[in-house]
Amino acid sequence: MTLPFSPVTDSALDDLHRRLAATRRPLLARAAGWERGADADFLARLLDSWRERYDWRAHEARILDLPWETVGSGDRALHLVHQRAAADAPVVVLLHGWPDSVLRFERVLPLLEDLNVVVPALPGFPFSHESARPGMTTTAMASLVTDATRALGYGRYVVSGGDVGADVAEQLAAMHPDRVAALHLTNVSPLHAVFADRSALGAEELAYLDTAAAWQRAEGGYIAQQSTKPHTLAPALADSPAGLGAWICEKLWSWSHIPFEEEVLLTWISVYWFTNTIGTSFTPYAEVAPPVPYVATPTVLSAFSHDTKPAPRCFASRFVNVREFIEHENGGHFAAWEQPLHYAEDLRRAVGLADW
Numbered sequence: 001m002t003l004p005f006s007p008v009t010d011s012a013l014d015d016l017h018r019r020l021a022a023t024r025r026p027l028l029a030r031a032a033g034w035e036r037g038a039d040a041d042f043l044a045r046l047l048d049s050w051r052e053r054y055d056w057r058a059h060e061a062r063i064l065d066l067p068w069e070t071v072g073s074g075d076r077a078l079h080l081v082h083q084r085a086a087a088d089a090p091v092v093v094l095l096h097g098w099p100d101s102v103l104r105f106e107r108v109l110p111l112l113e114d115l116n117v118v119v120p121a122l123p124g125f126p127f128s129h130e131s132a133r134p135g136m137t138t139t140a141m142a143s144l145v146t147d148a149t150r151a152l153g154y155g156r157y158v159v160s161g162g163d164v165g166a167d168v169a170e171q172l173a174a175m176h177p178d179r180v181a182a183l184h185l186t187n188v189s190p191l192h193a194v195f196a197d198r199s200a201l202g203a204e205e206l207a208y209l210d211t212a213a214a215w216q217r218a219e220g221g222y223i224a225q226q227s228t229k230p231h232t233l234a235p236a237l238a239d240s241p242a243g244l245g246a247w248i249c250e251k252l253w254s255w256s257h258i259p260f261e262e263e264v265l266l267t268w269i270s271v272y273w274f275t276n277t278i279g280t281s282f283t284p285y286a287e288v289a290p291p292v293p294y295v296a297t298p299t300v301l302s303a304f305s306h307d308t309k310p311a312p313r314c315f316a317s318r319f320v321n322v323r324e325f326i327e328h329e330n331g332g333h334f335a336a337w338e339q340p341l342h343y344a345e346d347l348r349r350a351v352g353l354a355d356w
Helices: 010-021 040-052 056-064 138-151 164-175 191-195 203-219 221-228 230-239 241-255 262-275 280-286 340-353
Strands: 068-071 078-083 091-095 116-120 157-161 180-185 295-304 320-328
Touching: 010 040, 010 241, 040 241, 040 262, 056 262, 068 138, 078 138, 091 138, 091 164, 116 138, 138 164, 157 164, 157 340, 164 180, 164 295, 180 340, 191 203, 203 221, 221 230, 221 280, 230 241, 230 280, 241 262, 295 340, 320 340
Parallel strands: 091 116, 091 157, 157 180, 180 295, 295 320
Antiparallel strands: 068 078, 078 116
């Protein structure tokens, strides 16, 4: 087993604790709860817990105990979690998004022990920082994932993903229809809404685009910054655990339906801190690959009602071959973590659709 990172040194932990102790709280015009971003009081309590009570070593041991492998080398290296089953068992590839990591799928892995499961740490994200480089679009990520599955000996598989992972999944299926037997997505690429021809859309689709545009105006400021001036933002977040914590926890809080436990919040933030990957995780926002016009691969689309902007079936079907559209009353953007049972069930539907 090849580990994705070396255990964090004691000096790195001490440095984090010193920075947390020296946090300077900002002056704010007024108390606003979560209305204007991270709630100041919530964040203060979270930072106190990070310094005083959170046990990184326990979570580090659990993460390092995952079945890690590394394929490729240099800037083509990809670390991945590889949960093996029988040699002839179906293969599924799970693709995470932002601002998370392979840890999005920790609760799903025990539910898929009869399948061969590959969970790549996408380039530039926690655990695959060595492969961060200019030009790392979702198309380039899909190429690395293809190389990884080939190196593992898998010729055909189902791909499942959301957020950035959904973009990579669509690119992968378009590039290699001979390899991708089926898709399971929690969203279609948001770029479809950006490039959609409104004159060709029906009333329900136009209403969806208006809803997505309203969400973008209210919640999409992070996209504007990460896509246009990421190198202005990255130094602040890489240097300040308070800043990094605010940037990530606000998204985890506002995009999820079930509140994340404090230990989970701090672990997901910590992996960005210790791998110093917040800046490189912005790359797919700043270096955008054009969306795939249409993917013919049979697709199961899981619509979790509390996701950021779930698309209706009629709109999604313009871009992917939706065979099953499953609506869930509960669950948000991080469905694999929030609703692992439903996520696994829907993934198995995609496995059932696949022509092996």
